[in-house]
Amino acid sequence: MLLCNSMEKILERYERYAYEERQLAATDFDSQGNWTLEYNRLKARVELLQRNHRNYLGEDLDSMSLKELQNLEQQIDTALKHIRARKNHLMSQSISELQRKIKEKEKKDKAVAQPALWDDQQNQGPHASSFLLSQPAGLPLPCLNIGGCYQEEADPGVRRNELDHALEPTYSFHLGGYGA
Known part of the structure; x- marks a missing residue:
């Protein structure tokens, strides 16, 4: 029995595998057969694409x-429209990027220039910046002459020492004709 059962199982497996x-x-x-059909279909598609490519190039x-x-x-017109749209988009992006870089550079330059201007004003003294900034644009800056002006004194009654300096020092601003 055991042998018979074993033989039946072997035959069943054989039939199943067969x-x-x-x-x-x-x-x-x-x-x-499917692969042959698929090959022929793909071959025809490749030939069509090659013919279209030649036509797009102006051949045949x-x-x-x-x-x-x-x-x-x-x-071809539709393709050109897509190409031009893409080109314009890329150009617009490039221009925007360039404008952004220019603005960043201007901000950076202003940030660098501002402390330098502040340092220059601090080196000239506490009153120099307010004095220089209060001058109207385009007017010459006044000069400070201690001991009088370089011009000949019109008043002969002013006493002078041997170095031709006024004995009483006067402090005046020479404004070059813009009033004192």
């Missing part, structure tokens, strides 16, 4: 009808 093998062989035959146009030429022209 059946599966026949199924695989049939599938291979079908798939081989003699065999095309008027309607096919008009269709080709429309396709």
Whole structure:
């Protein structure tokens, strides 16, 4: 009995494997036919794409009808519109990026120039900045002459020492004709 059971199991397995093998062989035959069809379909598609490519390059146009030429022209026009749109988009991005960089550089230059101006004003003393900034634009800056002006004194009654300096020092601003 044990031997009989064992033999039956072996035969069942053999039949099952034989059946599966026949199924695989049939599938291979079908798939081989499918692959042949798929190959022919893909080959025709490649030939069509190659012909279209030649047509886009302006080659092999003699065999095309008027309607096919008009269709080709429309396709090329549409492609050109997409190309121009993309080019304009990239140019716009480049311009925006350049403007952003310029603004950043201007901010950086102002930030660098501001402390330098502040340092210059501090080195000139506490009153220099307010004095220099209060002058109207375009007017010459006043000069400070201690001991009089360089011009000849018109008053002969002013006493002078031997170095030709006034004995009483006067402090005046020479404003170059803009009033004192």
